Amino acid sequence: MRISIIDTSSLGDRSYLIDDGGVAVVVDPQRDIDRVLALAAERDATITHVLETHIHNDYVTGGLELSRLVDAEYVVPAGDDVAYDRLPARDGYVIEAGPMRFEVLHTPGHTHHHVSYVLRHDTQTAVFTGGSMLHGTTGRTDLIGADDTETLTHAQFHSVRRLAGELPDDTEVYPTHGFGSFCSATPASGDTSTIGEQRHTNPALTSDEEAYVENLLAALSAYPAYYAHMGVINAAGPAPVDLTMPATVDPDELRRRIDTGEWVVDLRSRTAFAAGHLAGTLGFELSGSFVTYLGWLYQWGAPLTLIADDPKQIVEARRELVRIGVDEVRGAATGAIDDMSAGSALRTYRVTDFTQLSSGIPSDATVLDVRQDSEYAESHVPGAVNIPLHELLARAEEVPAGEVWVHCGSGYRASIAASILDARNRTVVLIDDAFTNAVELGLAA
Structure with missing residues (x-):
C-alpha cells in the first residue's frame, strides 16, 4: 500500500491518493484533478472512492468532477446539505476499497459535520484528519460564523482527544490543512507526524479544555475574503474545471x-x-x-x-x-x-530596502506597514501607519498625502499595496526587504 501526497503549497493544503492492488482512494482533491488522474495512471490504479473530510472553505473541490469522471463513489459527510448525490459518511461507517478499509469518525470543530477517515491495512494505521488534528495545531473554528465559533472550538478539542484516545501512537496523521493554509488556527509544524508525537505537541492534547479554547480564540486572525464563497460553491457542486489559455487581448x-x-x-x-x-x-x-x-x-x-x-x-x-x-x-x-502600452507612457516607482529607510526619508513622507494587526502589534517602525493589505482597497484614502514608503514582512504584500496606490496616482516607494532586517537595523520597536 502507498500513500501519495498531492501538495498544493500555494494554498497550504494536501490531497492524498492511497492505492493498493490496483485500487485507489482519493482524499480531499483540489479542483485541478489532472494531477490526481496522472498519479493514478502512474500507479496503474483505478479510483473507486473519493472521500471528503468536510465542505471546504479555502478551495473549490475537485471531488465531484473526479468521481463522475472515473465513476467512483463520492463520499461526503452525512450532515452536510449538498445539491448532488453522494454516499453519506456517518460515524462508524466503514468504506471498503479493495484490501483497504476506511472507518469514518465524526470529528466536528472545523465544521459541524467534519469527519476523519481511519485507514486500517494489515498492521498499518493512518488517519486522514482534514481540518481537525493538524501537525502541532488544529483547524480554525470560526469559518462557519461567529455564533458557532465557541461551540465548534469546544467540539474541536473533544474531536482531537477522540482521535488520540481511539488510535495507537504509531498511527500516521495526514491532515489536509496546516502547511500554510489560513484554515489552520495557528501555524503548523513539520511535514509528518503520528498520534504519539501529537500527544506532546498538539494544544488540544497538552492543554485543558478551558485553556485550549481561550488560546485558540485569542489566536484567530483575519482570513481571505474569498473563503465566503468556497463553501457555497462546494455545496452546490462546482462546474467542470477549465484550464485552457484565455483569449489574447490587444x-x-x-x-x-x-x-x-x-x-x-x-x-x-x-x-x-x-x-x-x-x-x-x-x-x-x-x-x-x-x-x-x-x-x-x-x-x-x-x-x-x-x-x-x-x-x-x-x-x-x-x-x-x-x-x-x-x-x-x-x-x-x-x-x-x-x-x-498602445503609445502611453509606462508608470514606474522606486524599489529600496530598510537600509535606505534607516538613512532617512523626506519629512512629508509616510511609512505604510501593510502587515496584519497582530504583526504590527508585535513589532513595527515607530510612526508607521498600519493598514493591513486586505483592507487597503477600502481604506486607501486614509493614507496621508505625500510620498509613501510601503513595507510588509517580506516585500510581497508591500508590492501589491504599492501597485494599488500607484494606480491611484500616488507616489510610492516599495521597500522590497524582510522585516527582520528592520529589526536588526534598530528601526523596529
Whole structure:
C-alpha cells in the first residue's frame, strides 16, 4: 500500500491518493484533478472512492468532477446539505476499497459535520484528519460564523482527544490543512507526524479544555475574503474545471479594460512591475502567495485580464485561480510590456530596502506597514501607519498625502499595496526587504 501526497503549497493544503492492488482512494482533491488522474495512471490504479473530510472553505473541490469522471463513489459527510448525490459518511461507517478499509469518525470543530477517515491495512494505521488534528495545531473554528465559533472550538478539542484516545501512537496523521493554509488556527509544524508525537505537541492534547479554547480564540486572525464563497460553491457542486489559455487581448482593448475599471493584473516580478507597467494595472507577482492575496482582494465575479511575460505564466496563474473559483479570466496579454502600452507612457516607482529607510526619508513622507494587526502589534517602525493589505482597497484614502514608503514582512504584500496606490496616482516607494532586517537595523520597536 502507498500513500501519495498531492501538495498544493500555494494554498497550504494536501490531497492524498492511497492505492493498493490496483485500487485507489482519493482524499480531499483540489479542483485541478489532472494531477490526481496522472498519479493514478502512474500507479496503474483505478479510483473507486473519493472521500471528503468536510465542505471546504479555502478551495473549490475537485471531488465531484473526479468521481463522475472515473465513476467512483463520492463520499461526503452525512450532515452536510449538498445539491448532488453522494454516499453519506456517518460515524462508524466503514468504506471498503479493495484490501483497504476506511472507518469514518465524526470529528466536528472545523465544521459541524467534519469527519476523519481511519485507514486500517494489515498492521498499518493512518488517519486522514482534514481540518481537525493538524501537525502541532488544529483547524480554525470560526469559518462557519461567529455564533458557532465557541461551540465548534469546544467540539474541536473533544474531536482531537477522540482521535488520540481511539488510535495507537504509531498511527500516521495526514491532515489536509496546516502547511500554510489560513484554515489552520495557528501555524503548523513539520511535514509528518503520528498520534504519539501529537500527544506532546498538539494544544488540544497538552492543554485543558478551558485553556485550549481561550488560546485558540485569542489566536484567530483575519482570513481571505474569498473563503465566503468556497463553501457555497462546494455545496452546490462546482462546474467542470477549465484550464485552457484565455483569449489574447490587444493593446487597445487592454487600455479600454483598464480605463473602464476592470481588473487587469500584471503577473510579472515585483521589480519588473516597478520598473515599468501600464497605468491602472495591479501587480500580483506570480509566486507562492499569489492566489491567496489576489483572491483576498479581488472583487468577486469581476472580469479579470492577466498580463505576463509569457503564456506559461498565464496558464500557471489560471490553474491557481480556478482552485479558488475565480473562473472569469476574460483574456491575457504576453510579451514585452512596452508593446502593450498602445503609445502611453509606462508608470514606474522606486524599489529600496530598510537600509535606505534607516538613512532617512523626506519629512512629508509616510511609512505604510501593510502587515496584519497582530504583526504590527508585535513589532513595527515607530510612526508607521498600519493598514493591513486586505483592507487597503477600502481604506486607501486614509493614507496621508505625500510620498509613501510601503513595507510588509517580506516585500510581497508591500508590492501589491504599492501597485494599488500607484494606480491611484500616488507616489510610492516599495521597500522590497524582510522585516527582520528592520529589526536588526534598530528601526523596529
